[in-house]
Amino acid sequence: MDNDIDVAWEDAREANRLNWDDRASLHEQSYGIEAYISDPTRVSEQVRADAGALAPFLPHHSVEGLRLAHLQCHIGTDTISWARLGAQVTGLDFSEASLGVARRLAAHHDEVDFVQSDVLAAREALTGSFDVVYTSIGAICWIDDLGRWARQIAALLRPGGLFHIQDGHPMLYALGEDDGPDPRMRYRYFPTGRAQTWDDPGTYLGDGTVQHSRTYEWPHSLAEIMQSLLAAGLVIEHFDEGQTLPWRFSPAMVETGQGWAWPTPDRIPCTFTIIARRPKQS
Secondary structure, three states: OOOEEOOOHHHHHHHHHHHHHHHHHHHHHHOOHHHHHHOOOOOOHHHHHHHHHHHHHOHHHOOOOOEEEEEOOOOOHHHHHHHHOOOEEEEEEOOHHHHHHHHHHOOOOOOEEEEEOOHHHHHHHOOOOEEEEEEOOOOHHHOOOHHHHHHHHHHHEEEEEEEEEEEEOHHHHOEOOOOOOOOOEOOOOOOOOOEEEEEOOOOOOOOOOOOOOEEEEOOOOHHHHHHHHHHOOOEEEEEEEEOOEOOOOOOOOEEEOOEEEOOOOOOOOOEEEEEEEOOOOO
16 A cells, blocks of 8 residues: 655644544543542553663662653643652643643642643753653654654753653554454555555544544654664663554454563564663763
C-alpha cells in the first residue's frame, strides 16, 4: 500500500491536532479516568515500568523531588502518575481538548501543571530546566523533524539531566496490522521526509469514532532516532528492545501478563527504550 505524501508540516500538524482533540473525550472514558480520581495513589502501569527503567540512573533511584517534563502528555494519566511518585511535573501537549481532561484529572495535584504547545517549540513554551524529560508510547511518529525534537529535549534538560523514551518499535510500524501470525513488511522503515497519511475514524482504545479522521505520521528508523539524540549532544546511557505492547497492535497478538505479544515473541520487536543524559559540562 502506497500512502506516502508530501504535506506541509503546518497542515499536517493541524489535521493531527483536530484528530487528537476528538480523541480526548473518548479517551477520558476508555483510559479509566475515574479510577485515577477515586484512588489518589493509582499509578499507570506504563509509568511504573518506566520508573523502574530510570531508577538506576537517578539520584537516590527515584524521581522524588525532581522536576520532570512530560512531552506529548495527552490527557495526563502518566503525568499525574509521575507526580504521585514524587516529581514536580509539567505536562505539554498541542491538544487543548486533551489538556482540558488532564487539568480536571489533576485538579487536586498542586505539583502538576500543563502547557499547550507544539512539542517542537517545547523549550520556548516551558520555563526553567528539568532533571528528567519524558515521553512515551505512540509519540514520535507524529513529528516530522527529529533533529529539532532532540534539540528541544537537550535544551530543556539541566546538565546531568536524563531523557527517557519508550515507544513503538519502527520495525513494528512497518508491518501490516491486519496480517496473521506471520506479518510482512507493508510500509517503509526508513525516513524519506514524506508523511504517511491515514483516514481512520477509529481510535486505538475504546469503540468511539472521531469526526476528523485524516492523520499524518512519519516513519523514523532506530538509526535516525539515536543519531538525532547524539547530534543534540546527549549521551546514550541505556538502550533496549521489548517483546510486548500495552495495546493490541494486531489481531494476531496474544495477551500476556506483561501486555500484548506476537505468538512467537522472539521474532518481532515491539518497543524500544532509550535513556540519554545531557553531559554535566554541556
